[in-house]
Amino acid sequence: MKRKLIAAIGVAAMTATVAACGSGDDGGSGGSSDSITVWLMDGSAPEPWVEELSAAFEAEHDVEVNVEIQQWDGIQDRVITALSEDGTVDVLEIGNTHTVGYANTGGLADLADFADEPWNAPMLESTRVDDTLYAVPWYGANRVVIYDKGIWEEAGAEVPTTRDEWITALETIQENTDAEPIYLPGQSYYVMGGFVADAGGTFAVEEGDGWAGSLATPEGQAGMEFYAELQAFSNAPTDIDEAEPQQSTDVVPNGNVASWIGLGWEAAGAIAAIEEQGGEADFGYFPVPGETADQLGHVFLGGSNLAVSGRAGNSELANEWLRMATSQEWAQKFVDANNGGVVPNRTDVTASPEPGSFAEAMVASADVGYLPPLTTGWANVETLPNPIKELMTQALNGDDYQSAAEEADAEITERINRE
Incomplete structure (x- = not known):
């Protein structure tokens, strides 16, 4: 099944881009029973990791994964709009300092079922509002x-x-x-x-x-x-x-x-x-x-979290994708694909950067x-x-x-x- 890695390049282009990414002619891939739409930010995930994960998920669930690459410029407006619409996006990457704001709009799903994973404690702080888990950590980065x-x-x-x-x-x-x-x-x-x-x-x-x-x-x-x-x-x-x-x-x-x-x-x-x-x-x-x-x-500690839209077209599949992407297996693959250059989201994932590298100094902090x-x-x-x-x-x-x-x-x- 063909996988799509799509670049969305601006606020004005958002509607046309999302429509073009859909499977079939309904213009909303997030609302389709045989597809799932994931928004990731430009530069966050190595393309080989995205493609391998998509292939594994599609094989297991017999659905198409549409990954739309978003630019940081203007992203808050695009996310707020998407969270107010049915079926625009299922899973989305959000900056850790913005998670609380999006949660307070009522646009993010409750992820209580993910609470018991061995998350990185400092990163987990940005995912909760009043003890409710609205996102899960994905990666961290620091100076x-x-x-x-x-x-x-x-x-x-x-x-x-x-x-x-x-x-x-x-x-x-x-x-x-x-x-x-x-x-x-x-x-x-x-x-x-x-x-x-x-x-x-x-x-x-x-x-x-x-x-x-x-x-x-x-x-x-x-x-x-x-x-x-x-x-x-x-x-x-x-x-x-x-x-x-x-x-x-x-x-x-x-x-x-x-x-x-x-x-x-x-x-x-x-x-x-x-x-x-x-x-x-x-x-x-x-x-x-x-x-x-x-x-x-x-x-x-900058970085990103992953969340599920409260208006996801297929919330069950969204949760399954999130569970796979942040599992120990795929989180380790994510860190390895980044050459150890990100702070892991889980305590059972190890970053092994090259000695003397930027990543080694970063992970130490x-x-x-x-x-x-x-x-x-x-x-x-x-x-x-x-x-x-x-x-x-x-x-x-x-x-x-x-x-x-x-x-x-x-x-x-x-x-x-x-x-």
């Missing part, structure tokens, strides 16, 4: 420190295992080379959030029936102070983030950068950009250090991953102008931290409690 081996060797800097050693390495690079010790723009707030988490804090805390910003605290200030200590070694402006300009393709390949903090796809992008310019990248990787050698620094407040209103906080970013710029520019943080907390509190 590590990426460094230029040649520059570090020239400087005589050693790979650190603690914060103090990290600062010493940056000082050594600054003293012995012309390189920028670390590229760290002023508004990389998920990096800063890890330092806040190291101190025992968070961006916002639950308060009564709502949430309240919590950066005007000793923990918030401690996190920001360490971020500022690192940022002092960077030439990056204090009023931009890592995406504009994109650090991996616009900054690192065109500058003399000794180190930076990034994700796996950013490391790959930097390597490709350097090679396109005729150069050769020689990167090393290490986890974000903690205050002591036996405790790594906290890192934002998986147990100290943190998540932002898991509530629908968190998306409002991240909308520009982001109050956390503005606080960071003010602090780096020398403004009084406490006053600026109190203003940021008030804005966070107002936004996060807004549906």
Whole structure:
């Protein structure tokens, strides 16, 4: 039976794309008794894994699996629309920080039958609302420190295992080379959030029936102070983030950068950009250090969950596909297909990345991953102008931290409690 791997490329094209993907002429493959529609995000799953899983599921259930590849740009609008319609999609991948919001729309099915699987505990946190399971973990990813081996060797800097050693390495690079010790723009707030988490804090805390910003605290200030200590070694402006300009393709390949903090796809992008310019990248990787050698620094644990639409055309088949895709067998195959470069969703799955690889450094930090407040209103906080970013710029520019943080907390509190 023919399998379909289809790219959906935008909000305007969604209706036409979904209709074109259906089996038969009913225009809604999710509503067909002999097919199932699965939405996966661009870049999430290696195509061989998708094809092998689809073939196995089709053989077992005698149905057609239509996998539609979605782009991240505009995905929230497409998902909300799909969850309000009958039979548009059966199973869908959703970002872990967006799961609560989609669940609160009433569009996701209750997955209580999946609760007893040996899920990765930090990843599982993003799948529940009021003890109801609305999704299951699929994979995680986090940032590590990426460094230029040649520059570090020239400087005589050693790979650190603690914060103090990290600062010493940056000082050594600054003293012995012309390189920028670390590229760290002023508004990389998920990096800063890890330092806040190291101190025992968070961006916002639950308060009564709502949430309240919590950066005007000793923990918030401690996190920001360490971020500022690192940022002092960077030439990056204090009023931009890592995406504009994109650090991996616009900054690192065109500058003399000794180190930076990034994700796996950013490391790959930097390597490709350097090679396109005729150069050769020689990167090393290490986890974000903690205050002591036996405790790594906290890192934002991004990633995706898998959920079933409450209006799935075939909820029974949707649950069966979800069970197969996240089983120990297929979860292990997924990790292996990614060369160990993702954080496994289950405790009975092992990531075995190559020694010295980005993946090895990333997986080492998986147990100290943190998540932002898991509530629908968190998306409002991240909308520009982001109050956390503005606080960071003010602090780096020398403004009084406490006053600026109190203003940021008030804005966070107002936004996060807004549906």
